[in-house]
Amino acid sequence: MDDFQIGEDTAFVVDEVSTIVKEAVEGAIGGNAYQHNRVNQWTNNVVEQCLTQLSKLGKPFKYIVTCIIMQKNGAGLQTACSCFWDNTTDGSCTVRWENKSMYCIVSVFGLAI
Amino acid sequence: MYFHSLIMDGSDVGANTYLIRPNYQHKFRVGVVEKCIREVQREMLSGVEYIPEEVPSLSLSLADSIKNRLKELGFNRYKLVVQVVIGEQRGEGLKMAARCFWDADTDSYAKDIYTNDSLFCVAAAFGIYYY
Numbered sequence: 611m612d613d614f615q616i617g618e619d620t621a622f623v624v625d626e627v628s629t630i631v632k633e634a635v636e637g638a639i640g641g642n643a644y645q646h647n648r649v650n651q652w653t654n655n656v657v658e659q660c661l662t663q664l665s666k667l668g669k670p671f672k673y674i675v676t677c678i679i680m681q682k683n684g685a686g687l688q689t690a691c692s693c694f695w696d697n698t699t700d701g702s703c704t705v706r707w708e709n710k711s712m713y714c715i716v717s718v719f720g721l722a723i
Numbered sequence: 724m725y726f727h728s729l730i731m732d733g734s735d736v737g738a739n740t741y742l743i744r745p746n747y748q749h750k751f752r753v754g755v756v757e758k759c760i761r762e763v764q765r766e767m768l769s770g771v772e773y774i775p776e777e778v779p780s781l782s783l784s785l786a787d788s789i790k791n792r793l794k795e796l797g798f799n800r801y802k803l804v805v806q807v808v809i810g811e812q813r814g815e816g817l818k819m820a821a822r823c824f825w826d827a828d829t830d831s832y833a834k835d836i837y838t839n840d841s842l843f844c845v846a847a848a849f850g851i852y853y854y
Contacts, residue, residue, distance in 0.1 A: 653820035676821040683815035688778045692786035694803040719804050721851045
């Protein structure tokens, strides 16, 4: 049975993923102000866009994408993550984006099959 | 036919078993994981106030505790990702969404939300089967 070689094509490339995420966020919520009744739709759009672009990369990975949209209110927020995986093949990428009225934090975890 | 036996200690987690589905005892059980997350959150966050200097280390230690407890529960063939979000309660609007590209038969997630007067905490644990 052939094993996958750990090469360029099968590694988790953080830069590539972070570009994909930034484009998805810009596209979905780019020029908008925080609106409570639209947040549901925005988070869904961001996450779906990210996931479709990531699956198009065609790499042997399972992906988890989480997106947090928070209104700018002077409050503090902290995200942390702890993972039990294979350091040589798996990776994660977190992108922070903001505009005048809201923050958006997107985390992507890629786990090799 | 040549089989590798599944040995239940940590040192052999990388060995090939050619099992593409976990048996039901080793499956990622959502109810059990949710209960575990809730216990850890209650223990570590009851009566705690949101203090900006302490929150980074608090959230990291919460994520690590949850991950360690889950490892003890015996999900041997599972890779675990635990994400913790702690925020200050100031009446702001917040929405968190997640979507995953995985094998729905074997992989799953569990989440829980804890709130008190000064902070809220969302913890999500994802389990990915390693074939």
